[in-house]
Every structure is written in C-alpha cells, then in structure tokens.
Amino acid sequence: MSDLRKALTLEEQRIQEAYEQRKQAAALSLFNAGNLFMIQEQEREMLALLERRGFTELDRQKILEVGCGAGYWLRELMKWGASPENLTGVDLLPDRIELARRLCPAGVSLQCGSAAHLSFPDASFDLVLQSTVFSSILDYRMKQAIAAEMLRVLKPDGVILWYDSCVNNPRNPHVRGIKKPEIQQLFPGCLLELRRITLAPPLSRLLAPYSLLGCQILSWLPWLRTFYLGAIRKPGVGGGPK
Secondary structure, X not given: OOHHHHHHHHHHHHHHHHHHHHOOOOOOOOOOHHHHHHHHHHHHHHHHHHHHOOOOOHHHOOEEEEOOOOOHHXXXXXXXXXXXXXXXXXXOOHHHHHHHHHHOOOOOEEEEOOOOOOOOOOOOEEEEEEEOOHHHOXXXXXXXXXXXXXXXXXXEEEEEEEEEEOOOOOOOOOOOOOOHHHHHHHOOOOEEEEEEEEEOXXXXXXXXXXXXXXXXXXXXXXXXXXXXXXXXXXXXXXXXXX
C-alpha cells in the first residue's frame, strides 16, 4: 500500500471515529430556533445562487452530493424540483447511508464509500454539492483527492455548490475552518464565487429563541458570519446548464 493510500485510510478511520463520538451529542433539531434560523438562511441563499447560475430546472440536472449523510440536502433538492432518479449521494459512513436509504425515495442512488475515489465516469454531473465535508477533514491530501474527484465528475459547464465553515470550532478539534485561499488551492484555475453567510451557531442558538430580529441584525456583520457559500466553476465556461 502506498504512503498516500495509508494516509487516506488513516484519515478515513479518524473521520469515522469522530462521527461515532458525535452520535452521543444531541441532533441538530429544527425545533431549535437557532438551528432553524441558520438552515432557512442557507436554503434561501442556496436557491438564490442556483438561480444566478441558471439552475432553475433541477429536474433536468444530474446531481451528486459528496458526504450526503442521511440525505437531508438530497430531499431538499427534490423539494426544489430535482428528480429522484437524477440524484446520487455518497458517504463514508455505512449507518448514515442506511438511514438515507430509509428516508429517501427508492429512485435516489446512494453509495457508501470514500469521495476520494468516486466510481462515476468523467463529466457525469451538472451539479456537485458538498456541505461541511471539507472542514471535517484534517489531512490536506485527502482534501486534494476529493476536490480532484469532484472536478473530474463535473461536466464542463457544471457547478460545484460549496457550503462550509471558514473558522475553527474551539469546542471540536475534529473540525477545521477552510478559508478562501485554501479553497483556491484545492480547485486551481477554477472560478470561485464565495460569500460569507450564517451567523456563528452559538450566537444563533443563544439568541434565536428570544429575538429572530436580533439574529438577523447580527448576521449582517461580516465578522460574525462563519461559513462560505459559493459556486466553483471550471475555467473558460459560463458555469450553467445548457
């Protein structure tokens, strides 16, 4: 086994162990006002970004989610118009894929495996989504491998939809924020459209039960926005479906 393969295997094991520990924590329930405030903003911003990039007829698009977990965003994409048979999710953790199979329609394709070695042909997908995957990876070589695979399976005029933390989580050593220069290094030569959104989660959860207006006002302050949402496109193309 090569040194790179050994390193990727060790990182995959670390990620599996980290998520096993997270099972002991409370789920991110949408009955929590702070979680609901954050997810609704993310949904609005994602829809606006997709509209700007011309992805308003999702039923015609082949879509892959890397790190799909239990399939939350796959199900949201169906609400936005995507066809189940055009949706594919990949996740490293078998129990998350098993849960996704129970929650998603039968037409959705779900695979358990590493996103560093995707099984799909080149240029297979119009849209590739990742949400909080890269900040959960500490080994830079694995980030590079996954980024390269996402680009490989993306069609020339396709878009990578990116949502991830850009700050470290002092309470969770298994999460590391990923800033714009690193994203540019992972996708060299690509066109990046990134903007900071999402009020710092501890603030949202603390304030939202008492004042959604207060959350909204604080979320206007750039230094309190802790995630990047954006589109990544291959160079030399318009970055929209034809």
